[in-house]
Amino acid sequence: MAARTFTALIVEKRESDSFSCTVGTRSIEDLPAGDLLIKVHYSSLNYKDALSATGQFGITKKYPHTPGIDVAGEVVECRDGSYKPGDKVIVTSYDLGMDTPGGFGQYVSVPSCWAVPLPDGLTLRESMVLGTAGLTAGLCVRKLVRNGVQPEDGEILVTGATGGVGSIAVAILAKTGYRVVAATGKASETTYLHSIGAAEVISREAVTAGGEQPLMAERWAGVVDVVGGDMLGAAIKATRYDGTVTCCGLVGSLEMPVGVLPFILRGVSLMGVDSVQCTMEPRRAVWEKLAHEWKLDNLDTIAQECTLHDLEKEIHAILQGHVRGRVVVNLLES
Numbered sequence: 001m002a003a004r005t006f007t008a009l010i011v012e013k014r015e016s017d018s019f020s021c022t023v024g025t026r027s028i029e030d031l032p033a034g035d036l037l038i039k040v041h042y043s044s045l046n047y048k049d050a051l052s053a054t055g056q057f058g059i060t061k062k063y064p065h066t067p068g069i070d071v072a073g074e075v076v077e078c079r080d081g082s083y084k085p086g087d088k089v090i091v092t093s094y095d096l097g098m099d100t101p102g103g104f105g106q107y108v109s110v111p112s113c114w115a116v117p118l119p120d121g122l123t124l125r126e127s128m129v130l131g132t133a134g135l136t137a138g139l140c141v142r143k144l145v146r147n148g149v150q151p152e153d154g155e156i157l158v159t160g161a162t163g164g165v166g167s168i169a170v171a172i173l174a175k176t177g178y179r180v181v182a183a184t185g186k187a188s189e190t191t192y193l194h195s196i197g198a199a200e201v202i203s204r205e206a207v208t209a210g211g212e213q214p215l216m217a218e219r220w221a222g223v224v225d226v227v228g229g230d231m232l233g234a235a236i237k238a239t240r241y242d243g244t245v246t247c248c249g250l251v252g253s254l255e256m257p258v259g260v261l262p263f264i265l266r267g268v269s270l271m272g273v274d275s276v277q278c279t280m281e282p283r284r285a286v287w288e289k290l291a292h293e294w295k296l297d298n299l300d301t302i303a304q305e306c307t308l309h310d311l312e313k314e315i316h317a318i319l320q321g322h323v324r325g326r327v328v329v330n331l332l333e334s
């Protein structure tokens, strides 16, 4: 039987409209009535968690709140019989960590249809080194491959390359034979990017130089973009004939300054990627690949670990673009 109280990060709205983070006690009775009560072993920090934890508009509506869009843990109770106690599961996306208390607490209660069984080939901790960032990177690579981009077609550009989605995209693409060009604002992380598989490391400015033109010299066979704005616009304008650009993030901007020429003169495809509402078929397919064909042997290079007690500092770091790779949150030791 589960303990009735547990430790969680609690984000509260102050009267001054600012937000505070404290590590405190919550009760299982306060969790929503889900089919599945899960004891969380590990979670991870994503950009969206930092937005929720600092009260950014449009993410979380009700406070006090426990963020955490990623969970890996063990089933404690299952009301609809789809899992049994002790089963290991991953939950990411949907409303987890948005207005449903999330993985920065030692228990979550969710609909069972949000869970994916932990695939053979991944530990709970490894699944959280990947987390939503890994699922999203995997969905981007899947779209490139399904749209016909092959390693022999040429270079793949990954933007925001030292971040969570970027690092895992670099590593999967390199492992599967692509020549990856990693674009970063952190020149000091060049060695890290080479160590996870980047063939070449370039600056953000090298991507955007000449981006005011309607078309740029053709270079990229494919692109994984997490930044949006000028970076995405320039990446599209420099994509080769019939190439594919995947777009999943907005750390730079919500806008996309590009005209129609790359699409109508070069047949470039722009493909959106959403991990939140994506259906179970691609979700399970990507987790299976992450556990086997795309299993990364450099997960320890990509990850750092913290407990709930060190998390606030990492939340501010990710908002400033200072985090390298992935931050795994250990709930067993929190």
Ligand SMILES: NC(=O)c1ccc[n+]([C@@H]2O[C@H](COP(=O)([O-])OP(=O)(O)OC[C@H]3O[C@@H](n4cnc5c(N)ncnc54)[C@H](OP(=O)(O)O)[C@@H]3O)[C@@H](O)[C@H]2O)c1
Pocket (backbone or CB within 6 Å): 046, 047, 048, 132, 133, 136, 159, 160, 161, 162, 163, 164, 165, 166, 183, 184, 185, 186, 204, 226, 227, 231, 248, 249, 250, 251, 252, 273, 274, 275, 276, 318, 319, 320, 321, 322, 323, 325
């Ligand atoms: N669509 C989806 O389902 C989905 C899922 C997951 C994430 N996302 C989105 O994808 C984006 C990345 O997520 P993440 O978890 O990888 O975040 P992250 O770990 O914070 O990585 C983002 C990286 O982007 C670069 N960057 C930060 N600010 C920038 C700026 N102003 N201009 C240009 N580059 C900047 C930095 O890398 P460098 O220093 O190496 O350039 C940073 O490490 C976020 O917008 C997130 O909301 C979307």
